[in-house]
Amino acid sequence: MKENKEFLFSDMENMIMPVIMECDADDDFTQGMDRVGELVPILPLRNMILFPGVALPVIVGRVKSMRLIKEAVKKKKMIGVVCQKELETEEPGYDDLYNIGVVASIVRVLEMPDGNTTVIIQGKKRFELQEITTSEPFLNGRIRVLDDSRPEKDDPEFQALVSTIKDLTIKMLAASNEPARDLIHSFRNNQNVTYLVNFSCSNLPVTAEEKQSLLRIDDLRDRAYRLLFLLNREFQLLQLKASIQMKTHEDINQQQREYFLQQQIKTIQEELGGNINELEIKELREKAALKSWPAYVGEAFERELRKLERLHPQSPDYSIQTQYVQTIINLPWQEYTTDNFNLKHAQKVLDKQHYGLEKVKERIIEHLAVLKLKGDMKSPIICLYGPPGVGKTSLGRSVAEALNRKYARISLGGLHDEAEIRGHRRTYIGAMSGRIIQNLLKVGTSNPVFVLDEIDKVSSNFKGDPASALLEVLDPEQNNTFHDNYLDIDYDLSKVMFIATANNLNTISQPLLDRMELIEVSGYIMEEKVEIAYRHLIPKQLDAHGIGKDIIKFPKKTIQKIVDAYTRESGVRELDKKIAKLMRKLARKIASDEPVPAQLLPEDLYEYLGAEEYARDKYQGNDYAGVVTGLAWTAVGGDILFIEASLSKGKGGKLTMTGNLGDVMKESAMLALEYIHAHAALFDIPEEMFENWNVHVHVPQGAIPKDGPSAGVTMVTSLVSAFTQRKVKKNLAMTGEITLRGKVLPVGGIKEKLLAAKRAGIKEVILCKENRKDVEEINGDYLKGLTFHFVEDISEVINLALLKQRVENPQF
Template sequence: MMKNKKRLFTEESYDDLEDNIGVVMPILTECDVDEDFMEGMDEVGTVVPILPLRNMVLFPGVAIPVVVGRPKSMRLIKDAAQKKTLIGVVCQKEMEIEDPALDDLHLTGVIGEIVRVLEMPDGATTVILQGKKRFTLNDLTDAEPYLRGNITLLDDVLPEQTDREFEALISTIKDLTIKMMSAMANPPRDLIFSIKNNKNVQYQINFSASNIPSGATEKQQLLQIDDLKERAYRLLFILNREYQLIELKASIQMKTHEDINQQQKEYFLQQQIKTIQEELGGNINELEIKELRAKAAKKKWSKEVSEVFEKEVRKLERLHPQSPDFSIQTQYVQTIVNLPWNEYSKDNFNLKRAEKVLNRDHYGLEKVKERIIEHLAVLKLKGDMKSPIICLYGPPGVGKTSLGKSVAEALNRKYVRVSLGGLHDEAEIRGHRRTYIGAMSGRIIQNIQKAGTSNPVFVLDEIDKITSDFKGDPSSALLEVLDPEQNTTFHDNYLDIDYDLSRVMFIATANNLNTISQPLLDRMELIEVSGYILEEKVEIAARHLVPKQLDTHGVPKEKVSFPKKSLQLIVESYTRESGVRELDKKIAKVVRKIAKRFALGDDSAVQVTPALVKEFLGAVEYTRDKYQGNEYAGVVTGLAWTAVGGEILFVESSLSKGKGEKLTLTGNLGAVMKESAMLALEYIRSHTKLFGIQEEMFENWNVHIHVPEGAIPKDGPSAGVTMVTSLVSAFTQRKVKANLAMTGEITLRGKVLPVGGIKEKILAAKRAGIKDIILCTENQKDVEEIKEDYLKGLTFHYVKDIADVIDFALTDEVVKNPQF
């Protein structure tokens, strides 16, 4: 059968094969244009020996080398080569199966001719097979000594010779195949030339299909397509996909190659710089690391921290100075070494000195001062204890923040302060993880590093103004900081080492406790810092504010005198606050006017008289915060709490003729205050006999309740008793007792309930010239906690029922009203 057949392989092809044992690829053929690879097919019967291949597919016309290893396959090859018979070649579905059955084989295969059998030096046998024609395997007839099967030959469905589309398909497939071969490291130029000149379309399609880099499954699918044109379309799709992949790989390789070249260039230059630096006196990087190790040797840190530091320094030593990670690693190592691990400032246990410092810097604030002295006393006796977490709350400007500095000086500790107002990112407290660009430690660790000791006085300012959003809840992160049981091992995400905060004295400040989460409140010791009375403000101004402003503006202290009457005028007529911040601004304004005089050449001594205060500050700004008398029925003075301290407010009630029992509420009242007004009216209607009011009045008179200063929102239950008193006064036209104010919540049964903010309300009453104050009996305990100085000139009347309020508040004098 082989006698008249043209040689398909050159000797060089065999030599190449022997040098590349085990490589599965089509042998480079030298088929002539008119060569017929179907020769000998007329001798094929219906039963042929079956050779199963692992992960390989033979195509008609294409020759491939196959390494034979299985005993059955060896027997088949020897028998077929000896008898010069054709064999059936099929592909296994699974490579791992050693002895395949019919179900383990793809049923479409190719009749193959054994071109040559090669015995390799390592003992393996390689057989070169060339495909002839496709067939379908119907079943297996024998399993021993090798597989034999019943087959049916398949013919390719060829397109018409005039099909121009098919010609274009073949041309495109040929071009893509040549492009893919040209992209190889060593392109087979003889084979490329042969493909260009080969006119056998079946061979061209089968050769390209055999050469695609995809797996055996996709090749088997191509083999099973009978229509040659359809097979060509499918092949073109695969070739396009694989060629795009080759181009992408080449592009990536080129970019990588360029990057490597650039890195090699940079490395070469860096090595030169390193050599120059060594000649000049050492590598800068090495000097930095040596300095870090010297610092670390002086640290008092634990074994665990030492191990982490050593590990990170070694990592830094391996990094190139121009690497992006070098600066990140350097910053991290410096953060570790700059923290004051187990370094503490020595506390000053001189209690008399501490008390002197606190009294010098702050007038009043007795509770806070007492708490600091107690803490020092315990430290002195015990020697060591977990520092308390103190929360100072009260209106603005009363000295909560500045108190932290005084505490630090009294304890002889470092002072750091963090403003938490508007903070909404949890990472500000716990830090960012090092994986992020621009990562840094949180504000707690940053300020501990700034302080230089592990036991500073740490002021957390405006803790009530923390907000939360999608970045987390900072108040929840503060729980670990402010819990004495947890902060011994505070974990910062950036530092990633536990740090002991138990010796830090945290002082938090807040204006309003309602906005602080309950778990956070639970971890703090609350100390109220309430507003100042007139006398205290005058003392604070004389001792602290005036000297500070004179010094700030460069005015000689000996040439300016501030009588207390002038300071009292500023407090009463130009400020309305619980603290002294506004007072400080007004004094600064007066001092600026004096500074201007000195700057213009007038260096005569100045006494700031009340008349001069009015000249410098202009017209009086606040006059409403004064008691306005009791000439009219239905006008009652109430007491209110605001964020800036206590204030007095007036509740006015009037009646007008009309039908329908109409109640009108004005003055920008909140929902709770409106409910108090309706509650007061309903209570009076149900107790008309108690107050001597005729029932017909409710049907013939409309009621209007107004609280002045309508631009200011007002809410809360504290005005309940004030509204009842105002309405009863309006219905009965009885005057209200002079210089009287009241506060308290009411119930529908007429009970008076306690309210909060008593101290601020009492201060407001004093400022307004009130003499008598009506309070709920349960508020008596709040009054007893207030210093006697705050209560001078005031008389308190404690009540349980609204009837007691009316009995005391209303006089028997009736205002003449022409409407009644």
Template sequence: MSKSFNKIFLEGSDDSELYPIISLDDRPGEEEIDLKSGEVLPILSLRNMVIFPGVLSPVSVARPKSMKLIREAQENESLIGVCTQIDTRIDDPTYEQLYPLGTIAQIVRILEMPDGTTTVILEGKKRFRLGTVVTEKPYIKAHVNLFDDVKIDTKDKVFQALVSSIKDLTINIVSKSGTMPPETAFAIRNIENPVFMINYICTNMGFDVKDKQRLLEIDNPSDRGYKLLELLDKESQLIDLKLSIQNKAKEGIDQQQREYFLQQQMRTIQSELGDLSPEQDLDELRERADSKKWSEAVAKTFYKELKKLERMHPHSPDYSTQLNYIETMLDLPWNEYTKDNFNLRNAKKVLDKDHFGMDTVKERILEHLAVLKLKGDMKSPIICLYGPPGVGKTSLGRSIATALNRKYVRVSLGGLHDEAEIRGHRRTYIGALPGRIIQNVLKAESANPVFVLDEIDKITADYKGDPSSALLEVLDPEQNMAFHDNYLDVDFDLSKVMFIATANNLNTIPRPLLDRMELIEVSGYTQEEKIEIAYRHLVPKELENHGLKSDDFVLTKPIIQQLIEKYTRESGVRSLNRQIASLMRKVAKKVASGEKYNVELTEDDLTEYLGASRYSSDKYEGNEYAGVVTGLAWTQVGGEILFIESSISKSKAPKLTLTGNLGDVMKESAVLALEYIKSHADKLGISNEQLDENSVHIHVPEGAIPKDGPSAGITMVTALVSAFTGRKVRKNIAMTGEITLRGKVLPVGGIKEKILAAKRAGITDIILCAENKKDIDEIKKVYLKGLKFHFVTDIMEVVDFALLKQKA
């Protein structure tokens, strides 16, 4: 039953409950009263109950206007009209919001309850229909039209059988419910007036208010009895079904079911404490779905899956899996984008603030932002930043997100070997999850974040699939507008996501994947750039990290240069950052202990705090010896100068000896250089006898360090010519370039790093291939100060300029 037989929800308070007054008087169905049709009566509105003629009913009064009505009616000893409001949610119903048929009632007694509420005992007298309203202030007063009593033969056997059936069925319901006191059945058995008994049961059974109102509106007591019997029969069947279910549950109960019922009780307690029931959960899911901006196809899939969830039992093992899937769909930002900041000046300011140098990368980002500003919509490019470790490729992604005012997410692909990590698992698997792409879009809460795919060159493949192949769809602007995740099983648009991949080595990236990305090289920092990065970024950051103030620790640019040259050898600045942090820890210890120290660090302080220098840079050593020429080399940690040493010695079996841990390409350059000299000996002033009678030895110092590459070709030719002719090499000169068998000088790479290494070593003149002039033009003028460049196309030009006529 929806309500207990012995409890009534009373007018004015949804929470108040009172036992009905059980009367054993032989009250008539409708009593004669001293009232005529058309008279005006005050009308009391009830919220959750209906008053029947002849029945005493307790009513809890809470509304101020109802209190006033009751007090005045008691003082005047007048009757009142009682009507039930149509909508129980309305606190102050108007005349139009009441059922038009009610009951004339007399106030028997007013009780002041211990909890501070007021309860009125009303006795129903006669039914009436509302006439015209007189006033609604301070309470409703209206004309009432009384109903004439419908007389019925109580001795009629059919009616007696009906009353007997009602009585037996009601007593049966009371006994089976287990929630009603036995006094209720005792009272019903002892009511002798059949009309009163019908009205009494109509009042106190837990029917819906609408059903009770329908019963009141039936004029004939016999018809009212039949309708009552129908409602009682439904109530009895509901109780029987409930008891049957309970009995079946008891028959097969075991430990698992016991735990289940305990969990049910826990959920009920949690629900009382404020948690949502499964029905409320589903309503909330629908509300969230209504606000999503997804496509019609996605919406169709969602509501189909939601219907599956509705059909599942909340304690089914598949329920949580289905619920997780639906919540994932709701959490995804379907067509929800953050607004890009199109202020190019602000974007440039942010990029320059966070990173020094990287002009090519910054220019590319600003170009993308400019196109977005003009066009309003654009498929985001797939950028791949490649270069040595520690140069700021990953941190650049966060700066780009800040400049564009987009969300930032990052996924590390290093060591990833399962394709499902990218595409997700199918929901048929236990513990299935979306792939890393969808997971991070969920985390970003927008469909256009800056998405950094870190270490894309370190993806591996095994029997579980090839993740790099799964990335082909992600990183293709023509395909990723309909990216298909196995868990999600619907297409998701990634075309607005700005993917930025980072890599150290392009050789390990599959060619199809490499073809889908726009490659931007982030070269290693020059020493000058490292000094600026340390001065502008690293020192202030580490001061904050170590709790020091700017006047506690001062690192000047010359000392930073010493720190870079003597204690680090890297292309990035990670090691430099560690050394600065190490210095600050030493200073922090002195500050905390109150010791005296040099606030502005000196070179001696570096030695004291960090120990003896770990590295040394090559310096130009002069031109006193023939056959020794300075070359320029590129390494992963920056540019270096190197010396090509050559010597000739008398030998019956002339041969070429190469030492210095040279790679195949460099060995071929040496062979090529000697063959060129042999074929052009006359032009170079070398006799055939010298070539036929002398062995040649070429050595590159620091034999423990592997060296390779073609850029030492012209250096080897110059060194060999100097050794054969004895001509001195021009002072403060260095060179780099590749040669051909015909003597052509070819361009090489790493020019920026090489010339800065030459400048640090004290070189003033540099010989380069003419085609490398474009590389010089791209370098800032401040780095070229004090250097003079000589551009050549043929090896003879190199020899003529680099070698003096003077003998060594």
């Protein structure tokens, strides 16, 4: 037992179990009261109320209480017993005690084996505590003894009242875990009505405050009525507990213990008519009332919420069901942001954040215009394809800003699990919704701009085919009822604007390609890269490296040198890295207080970026017959290449091709030779030359693979020049495919090829007539200084490209 505290001797349901004392029917328990004066020692008790006639065992622990007991036993004095208001009070004063107590006599003092002292006290008469006179060596108080009014002995109403109280008390004693049969027998045979009422008051399993309210009542009849009310209340609670235990009673073992406890809780919930988590369920229903979702969603939500109500919070399924219900209610069902229909604003945003990409911008503005006029339409599925680093992914964020929509993005690179798109079924442990639904939860709207990055990198294995799962997502006729396995409710994706990005269309399945509107984002030309660096990359890197904009300037010719000599790419990612490298060098100089030039010139780049990494081919003149300049498209932009043809004496007219040529390019060379052979008279070539001379066709830079049909006209011109030894016109380049009949066919990559020609110093370009439309789409500022010749037949090419002047060759 803890020190300085009074404890109960025994209990029933954590309440006091008084000791039965033998007494006569007419005993009024006032024996010895003539020795009680105005001043008595006061014994404060914790959570215990003594009633007249009732005997209580009390374990005494406080030092002052021990002194009081010893003094009272020694002098055979009565004591005043009062309950203190707060359990924690160690040194109670007058304000800490109830003002109604009971004068008591000490019946017996017992020394317990554990060293504690137990005192049995019996109540005599009630008193009113008027003041505490002294607190040492123990409490002493001034009291006024109170008289109880008692009904007549033969009052039938009172007798019935006492009898009812007696029966209820016996039932409650019998219903205790370990009923004391001797105690019940003694109580049943006791005929003293005062004792019976007061004993029941002491034995009542209620709070000390309610017992104190019983002790305050002077009239015994009124006290009995109040006691009967409390007894009825407590007995009904006891019956309810017993009913719950009976409903859940069964033979259980150690393995059934958890199940038994859960059944008890469920029964309690049924009896209470509610759920322990009623507040949480109520909050979910209040949120649901604010939702404007379809009727079938509301029905599904209510069905799942009722399941949640039936689960106990400790159940393993409770957290799973809660997560599912939260997913349903947090999804933005029919919640949309308002599109900004200001076309000028949209154009301004797109132009500010991305230079070039005119086709893409035009498509977005068209979509916005239709939305403005019609008010509603299924959002398009756009696929931006092109080389890395050209801004396909970042364009999605700009589109979202232009349309005033939320932005969502998922990377599909390396995705091989179909569940990442459709989600897992709820039967699996750790199930969750797919990335589409997760991102809609994150952005909180049903019409975001949704970027599906690297859609060409999706792979499939035994876990499923995510590309096939995307068919439903990206089909405007299906995605208005998109089915996520976890959600298991159809969701409308038709208002989402999907923008897919890809580097290579060849790896995307044909059904998926068929559902998307393909927009090519070609590589940037030199001029566009310079503008992008000047407007975006350099300001960004200046800020990232803590260099002020006024410290150093970057002329466009310097940027052009960086692009031309230090990068070789379609996009601007490598350019951004080179600018960052340059900024680090500048930052070191500034931090070291070294002088920094006010303007960075092209000749200063060696100090910051080292030696030039790439050298572009330049036009080399027309001093040799058989050397013709062609135009080529590469993944890093346009370039020029030289087709060289030479003849050597030998029987059979053998054709040799070198320069790491692909099959298509080799076929172009063979086709060119066959065409020239068939039309030798047209070009004044003697027939015997094909029998007595071997032909060698070479394309320099043999380490670089080359392929494609666009060098056809170049090879014909080169071979005719070699056979006739006629010079090629100065500053001339050409591109185009040929047929066996001599027709010139159109080729692609015209924009990149023409800009490469301009950089190399070419003045005239020969193209297929059908490529005129491609030239007209290019900004005229980029084509200044170039003259175009559009042809349909190879004979036109020869007449334009070859001069009458011949090169002196001793072999001929």
